[in-house]
Amino acid sequence: MSSNSATVPELPGVLAFGLRPLPLAPLAAALDLVVKSAARRHPGMFARLGDQAGKRFLIEPTDLPFIVVMTPRAEDPEILVVRPGEEPEADARIAGPLGALVGLIHGAYDGDALFFSRDLTVEGDMSAVVALRNALDDAEIDLVAEAAAVLGPLASPAEQVGRLAASVAERITGIAFARPRSGS
Template identity: 40%
Template sequence: MAAIAAKSLLLGPSYILTLALRRLVRIHPDAFARLAAYRESLFLIEFTDAPLAFSLRPSGTSGQVRVLSTAAAKTVRADVRIAGQMVDLLRVFDGTFDADAAFFSRRIRVAGDTSALMALHNALEAADLTLADLIGAPASARGLVNRGLDWTLHHWRSA
């Protein structure tokens, strides 16, 4: 029963993040075109310090993001698995933490198809996204949302 309740609680965030992804694909089609053959790949982003994970299939305007429990994430057959602390992974995705430095310093771990991972990295880098973009914040609120998220992540890291 608890598993069903947890799964249903994650539907709302999954829907919002899926809409955000699809909006980003419409706004930055050239960046997401860099995914080429990897647009149907399934990426699993696992947080080592929180009981959550995300699956991402950047299939153009039909792309999908799912928020998962760590238990559910273990059953996902992903092409690429990326694991690390939440702050580090969010910073890699918004480009404020160099992905190569994060990988070589072992702050993030990667398993699976590295070509697909590089294609995703190149697409995100070309789109020049912020955390507010990634969560689908409205354009009028992005500055405020980014400042709030930056403050939160900075203080989370130092806690």
């Protein structure tokens, strides 16, 4: 697990700049599908949130031109994607480079180490943030597998293509977009 900010990759600035003019609605729709699918596939993750499930979280990749607003209710999780300055009131805010945020989901980085090294900023309801982190840790989420699962019967070939794309993206950006597979 890393705690050194020099080891947390940031998205290349030119790539982030290129994403600025893109509309947010398609990204929001895709993320919403993935999160709703994950809620069905990992009900224990959402149940583990308990009373914190109704809280609103701002997830701010500091190297991207948008903020993800998430309310992880088990029965109806909600995802919004907004531009900086347009975010609604929230119970908690988690901000850091995309590599750190994705690494937290995949278990590549320790949240405490990222916080104390100042790679990650956490504000607001700390109980909600800790509950979210613990739920994600226990679920062992793999973003590629979750995104592919949305495609139903095409999930297996989509996951293979997604893993190839994630591998290429990792070589370009240094960000691991997929959880390392067991035994690899």
